[in-house]
Amino acid sequence: MHKRREGFRPFEYLLFAGLTFVTFAVSVSLGSVRVPLPDTVTLIWNALWRLPLPETAVSPSIILAVRLPRVLSVALTGAALSLCGGAMQGLLRNPLADGSTLGVSSGASLGAVIAIAFGITMPSLPFAGTMVMAILFAFLSLIIILALAYRLDYSLSTNTIILIGVIYSMFVSSIMSFIITYASDRVRQITFWTMGSLNGSSYGNALILLGALLVFGGVILLHARELNAFAIGEDNARHIGINTRRVKLTVMISVSVLIGVSVSIGGTIGFVGLVTPHMVRMITGPNHKKLFPASLFGGAIFLMLADLLARMLLNPVELPLGVVTSFVGAIVFVFIFHRARKTGHA
Amino acid sequence: MLKVKDLTVRYGDLTILDQVSFHVEEGDWLMVAGPNGAGKSTIINAVAQGAPYTGSIDLAGRDIRSYKAHERARLLGILSQHHYFNYSFTVEEVIRLGRYAYTPGIFSRPREEDETYVREAVEMTGLGPLLGQSVLTLSGGEIQRVFLAQLLAQNPSLLLLDEPTNHLDLVYQKQTFGLLKEWLKSPGRAIVSVVHDLGPARAYGSRALLLDKGRLEARGPIQEVLTEENLNRVYGMDVFAWMRDMLSQWQR
Amino acid sequence: MKHKKLLTILSGLILIALLIAGCAKPETPDPSQSESAPAESHPVQSTEPADQSITVTDMTGRTITLDEPASRVVALTAADCEILYAIGAGDALVGRGEYCDYPAEVLEVPAVQSGAETNLEQIIDLDPQILLMSTMAQSEEQVAALEAAGIKCVVSDAMDIEGVYTAITMIGSLMGKDAEAQAVITSMKTTFDEVAVMAESLSGKGIYFEVSPLEWGLWTAGQGTFMDEIANLIGLDNAFADISGWSEISEEQVLERDPDLILTISMYFGEGPEPVDEILARTGWDTVSAVKNGLVLNLPDNELSRPGPRLAEGARMLFDFIMDHESVLDEAA
Numbered sequence: 001m002h003k004r005r006e007g008f009r010p011f012e013y014l015l016f017a018g019l020t021f022v023t024f025a026v027s028v029s030l031g032s033v034r035v036p037l038p039d040t041v042t043l044i045w046n047a048l049w050r051l052p053l054p055e056t057a058v059s060p061s062i063i064l065a066v067r068l069p070r071v072l073s074v075a076l077t078g079a080a081l082s083l084c085g086g087a088m089q090g091l092l093r094n095p096l097a098d099g100s101t102l103g104v105s106s107g108a109s110l111g112a113v114i115a116i117a118f119g120i121t122m123p124s125l126p127f128a129g130t131m132v133m134a135i136l137f138a139f140l141s142l143i144i145i146l147a148l149a150y151r152l153d154y155s156l157s158t159n160t161i162i163l164i165g166v167i168y169s170m171f172v173s174s175i176m177s178f179i180i181t182y183a184s185d186r187v188r189q190i191t192f193w194t195m196g197s198l199n200g201s202s203y204g205n206a207l208i209l210l211g212a213l214l215v216f217g218g219v220i221l222l223h224a225r226e227l228n229a230f231a232i233g234e235d236n237a238r239h240i241g242i243n244t245r246r247v248k249l250t251v252m253i254s255v256s257v258l259i260g261v262s263v264s265i266g267g268t269i270g271f272v273g274l275v276t277p278h279m280v281r282m283i284t285g286p287n288h289k290k291l292f293p294a295s296l297f298g299g300a301i302f303l304m305l306a307d308l309l310a311r312m313l314l315n316p317v318e319l320p321l322g323v324v325t326s327f328v329g330a331i332v333f334v335f336i337f338h339r340a341r342k343t344g345h346a
Numbered sequence: 347m348l349k350v351k352d353l354t355v356r357y358g359d360l361t362i363l364d365q366v367s368f369h370v371e372e373g374d375w376l377m378v379a380g381p382n383g384a385g386k387s388t389i390i391n392a393v394a395q396g397a398p399y400t401g402s403i404d405l406a407g408r409d410i411r412s413y414k415a416h417e418r419a420r421l422l423g424i425l426s427q428h429h430y431f432n433y434s435f436t437v438e439e440v441i442r443l444g445r446y447a448y449t450p451g452i453f454s455r456p457r458e459e460d461e462t463y464v465r466e467a468v469e470m471t472g473l474g475p476l477l478g479q480s481v482l483t484l485s486g487g488e489i490q491r492v493f494l495a496q497l498l499a500q501n502p503s504l505l506l507l508d509e510p511t512n513h514l515d516l517v518y519q520k521q522t523f524g525l526l527k528e529w530l531k532s533p534g535r536a537i538v539s540v541v542h543d544l545g546p547a548r549a550y551g552s553r554a555l556l557l558d559k560g561r562l563e564a565r566g567p568i569q570e571v572l573t574e575e576n577l578n579r580v581y582g583m584d585v586f587a588w589m590r591d592m593l594s595q596w597q598r
Numbered sequence: 599m600k601h602k603k604l605l606t607i608l609s610g611l612i613l614i615a616l617l618i619a620g621c622a623k624p625e626t627p628d629p630s631q632s633e634s635a636p637a638e639s640h641p642v643q644s645t646e647p648a649d650q651s652i653t654v655t656d657m658t659g660r661t662i663t664l665d666e667p668a669s670r671v672v673a674l675t676a677a678d679c680e681i682l683y684a685i686g687a688g689d690a691l692v693g694r695g696e697y698c699d700y701p702a703e704v705l706e707v708p709a710v711q712s713g714a715e716t717n718l719e720q721i722i723d724l725d726p727q728i729l730l731m732s733t734m735a736q737s738e739e740q741v742a743a744l745e746a747a748g749i750k751c752v753v754s755d756a757m758d759i760e761g762v763y764t765a766i767t768m769i770g771s772l773m774g775k776d777a778e779a780q781a782v783i784t785s786m787k788t789t790f791d792e793v794a795v796m797a798e799s800l801s802g803k804g805i806y807f808e809v810s811p812l813e814w815g816l817w818t819a820g821q822g823t824f825m826d827e828i829a830n831l832i833g834l835d836n837a838f839a840d841i842s843g844w845s846e847i848s849e850e851q852v853l854e855r856d857p858d859l860i861l862t863i864s865m866y867f868g869e870g871p872e873p874v875d876e877i878l879a880r881t882g883w884d885t886v887s888a889v890k891n892g893l894v895l896n897l898p899d900n901e902l903s904r905p906g907p908r909l910a911e912g913a914r915m916l917f918d919f920i921m922d923h924e925s926v927l928d929e930a931a
Contacts, residue, residue: 032848062850065882070849093432119867200812200849202881222452229443231433235396235426236493240500241419241447286433316851317841320815 073201082299085273090227100270103168111137135260196267271329377551419447423502444499667774797833806857
C-alpha cells in the first residue's frame with residue numbers, strides 16, 4: 001500500500017490559484033465603466049512599483065481606488081464564507097449547514113444592527129463596534145443553534161438542520177423588525193444588513209478580511225483532520241482520541257469571527273458557504289485537507305463572478321450581491337436536499 | 347485494567363444503569379448480556395465518556411476522566427453499534443483516522459509505524475480490495491468491518507465492542523470472533539463486548555455480566571453467569587428450551 | 599425564510615417608499631362609485647354658494663363630497679402633513695403617519711402606523727372626516743373598510759411639481775383654505791422662477807444626488823424624481839438622468855461621470871464624519887470635480903425628496919449654494 005498525500009499537491013495549488021487569478025483579472029478589467037485591458041494592466045503595474053501613472057482615458061481611481069479594493073474584498077469574503085460553510089458542514093456532518101441556512105449570518109447582522117441602533121461604537125475605531133457585535137452575535141447564534149440541534153435530534157438530520165435554520169432566522173428577523181420599529185430614523189442603514197453588497201469596499205476592508213482569514217481561516221485549515229472525523233461522526237471522533245469539545249469550540253469561534261467580519265463589511269451575502277463547498281466536494285471529495293484549500297479558491301472565484309454579474313447586469317444600476325448569490329444558492333440548496341434524501345440517511 | 351464502581355446513569359427521572367460495578371483484567375473477554383433495555387450499550391457509552399454518569403471508572407489505575415482524549419484513545423478503543431455516512435469518504439480515509447491518537451493535534455506528522463498498523467488492520471479485516479471505495483457504497487457488514495479495521499489500527503489495549511457482529515453474515519461473524527480471539531492472545535489486552543447471541547458469548551467469553559433493567563443480576567466466570575437458572579429468570583422464558591428447539595430444526 | 603426577509607426589507611423601505619414619488623403607479627383604490635371619473639382629471643372645486651358643500655376629485659380620479667370644510671383630518675404621508683401646516687390647517691390634523699416629522703409641531707399630533715402596517719383601528723378611533731393618503735401601501739380592502747366607517751379617503755399622489763400644486767389645491771379645497779393654498783403655490787412658483795435665472799450659464803454642469811452613502815451602498819435619484827426635476831429647473835444636468843427613480847449604482851460610475859456638484863441627503867447620526875466630510879474624504883474621489891472644488895452640499899431634512907411645499911426651499915438652498923460658489927464652479931469649467 002503506497003503512501004498517499006491527502007492534502008493539496010503543488011500542481012493543484014497552481015491550478016486553483018491560476019483560475020482564481022484569471023477570474024480576478026477579468027473582474028478587475030470588466031465593470032460598469034469600460035476600461036481597456038492594457039490600461040488596466042499598466043495602471044496596476046505602475047501603481048505596484050510606484051511608477052508615475054500613465055495618461056489613460058478614464059480616471060485611474062476607477063481601477064485603483066474603487067474596483068481593485070472591491071474585487072479584493074469580494075474575493076476574500078468569498079473565500080472566508082466558503083471556508084466557514086465547509087467547516088460547519090464538517091462539524092455538523094450535514095452538507096446543508098451554512099452560515100446563511102442556519103441563520104448565523106442573520107444573527108451576525110442582528111449584532112451589527114443593534115450596534116447601530118443603540119450607537120455602540122468604539123472611539124477612534126468607528127467600524128469596530130459593528131464588527132465586534134457581529135462576531136459576538138454570530139458566536140451566540142452558533143451556540144443557540146447547536147444547543148437546539150442536539151436537543152431536538154442528536155443525529156443532526158437534514159430535516160432538523162433546515163427546521164432549526166427556519167426557526168432561528170424567523171426569531172432573528174422578528175427582533176430585527178422590532179429594532180427597525182424602535183430606531184426607524186436609521187432604517188435605511190439597517191436594510192443594508194439584510195441584502196449584502198460590497199459596493200464601496202476599501203483597501204482597509206480587504207486588509208481586515210485578509211487578517212481574519214490568515215488567522216482564523218488558518219485555524220480551520222489546521223483542523224482539517226479533526227473535521228474529517230466529525231464529518232464521519234462525532235462519537236467516532238471522540239473514540240479515536242479527538243478532544244471534541246475543544247475542537248468544536250475552536251472551530252465555532254473561528255467561524256464566528258470570519259462570518260462576523262464578513263457580515264460587518266459586506267452585509268448578509270447568503271448561500272456562498274453552501275454553493276462552493278458543494279461544488280468543490282464533487283471535484284475533490286469530502287476530505288477537508290483538499291476541500292478546504294479548494295473551497296478558499298473556489299469561494300473567491302464564485303463570489304467574484306457573482307459580483308461581476310451584480311455590477312454588469314443592469315449597468316449602471318447595481319444589483320445587491322446577496323440577490324445574485326441567493327438566487328444561485330436556493331437552486332443548489334434544493335438540489336442538495338433532494339440528493340440527501342435519495343441517498344439513504346436524511 | 348478497567349475498574350468500574352457504582353456506575354449509575356440517569357436521564358431525568360429515568361435510571362438506565364443502577365450502581366453497576368465490575369472489573370476487567372488482562373486477557374479477559376467480558377461478555378455483557380441481558381434483554382433489550384437492560385443498559386448494555388449504556389455501559390459502553392459511559393466508559394467511552396459519551397454519557398453523563400456518577401460513580402467511578404478507572405482505566406489502567408487512573409480515573410478515566412483524568413486522561414487527555416488522545417491518551418485515553420491509545421488505551422481504549424470503542425466500536426459502536428450504529429454507523430451511517432453523509433459524505434463519500436474512502437474506506438482508507440476512515441481507517442487511517444484510527445491513528446489519530448498517536449499523531450494528535452495540529453503539528454504532529456504521521457510516522458512509518460502508523461503505516462504498519464494500518465496495513466495490518468486492513469489485512470486482518472480483508473478490506474484490501476475496498477480501500478479506494480466510497481463508504482456510501484458499502485453494505486452494513488462492510489461498514490462494520492471498516493470501523494473494526496479503524497479500531498485495530500488504533501491499537502488500544504482494551505476494546506469495548508457494542509454488538510461487534512451486528513450486520514455481519516455467518517462467515518464474517520465466525521471470522522470476526524476468530525480475529526478477536528487471536529488479537530486477545532497478545533499480552534496486556536482485554537475485550538468487553540455487548541452480545542445478543544448467547545451461543546458465541548459462551549464460546550468465546552471468559553467472564554460475563556448479566557444485566558436486567560439497569561441492574562446487575564450476576565457477574566463472574568462465564569459458566570457461572572450464563573446458567574439456565576440466571577437466563578430463565580432474567581429473560582422471563584425458558585431460554586435453553588428455545589435454543590434446543592432451534593437447534594433441533596437442523597436434525598430433522 | 600426568504601419571504602420573511604423580503605417582508606423585513608419591505609417594511610424597512612417604508613421610509614424611502616413614502617418619499618419616492620417616481621415609482622410605479624399602483625392600482626387605484628376603487629370603491630363602489632357609480633360615475634367613472636375622467637382619467638386625466640384635475641381636482642375640480644365647485645363650492646356651491648348656497649351651502650358649504652365641497653366636491654373634489656382626488657388624484658386617482660375619485661370624487662369626494664364634503665358638507666363643509668373638514669375639521670378633523672388624519673394624514674398618513676409626511677408631505678400631506680407639511681401641506682396642511684403650510685396652508686394654515688395644521689389645527690385640523692388629529693392624526694399623522696408615524697414618519698411625519700415636519701414641522702416640529704406635527705410630532706405632538708398622535709401618530710398612527712402607516713405603510714404596510716397601516717392600522718385601521720387607530721385611524722377610526724381618531725374619528726377623522728377625511729384621511730389623506732398616498733396610493734403606496736393602502737389596499738382596496740382597507741379603503742373600503744375606512745369608507746364604511748364613514749371616513750372619506752382622499753389620495754394625493756404627486757409625481758412631479760405640477761402634481762404637488764394639484765395636491766395643495768385639492769387639500770386647500772377640502773379644508774376651506776383655497777386662498778391660502780393659492781398663496782403657497784404662488785410663492786413656490788416665484789421661488790422656482792428665481793432659481794431658474796442662472797439656467798443658461800449653468801448649462802452643462804452636472805450634479806450627482808446621493809440618496810444613500812457609500813457605506814450602505816450608493817443610491818442616487820434619476821429621472822422622474824423631484825431632485826431630477828429641480829436640477830433641470832436650476833439648469834443643472836442630473837449625472838444619472840439615464841436611470842429612472844431611485845436606484846443603487848456603481849461607485850465607479852460616479853467617478854466616470856465626474857459631477858461638478860454633489861448633493862447628499864444623508865442624515866447625520868452623530869458618529870464618524872459628517873456626510874459632507876465623509877464624501878470629501880473618500881479614497882479615489884479626489885479626482886471628481888465636485889470633491890476637488892469642495893462643492894458638496896448636504897440637505898438632510900427631506901427638502902428635496904417629499905412632494906410638499908418645501909421643495910421650493912430645497913431648490914433655493916441648492917441655488918444659494920451654487921451662487922456662493924459660483925466662482926469656483928466657473929473656474930472648474
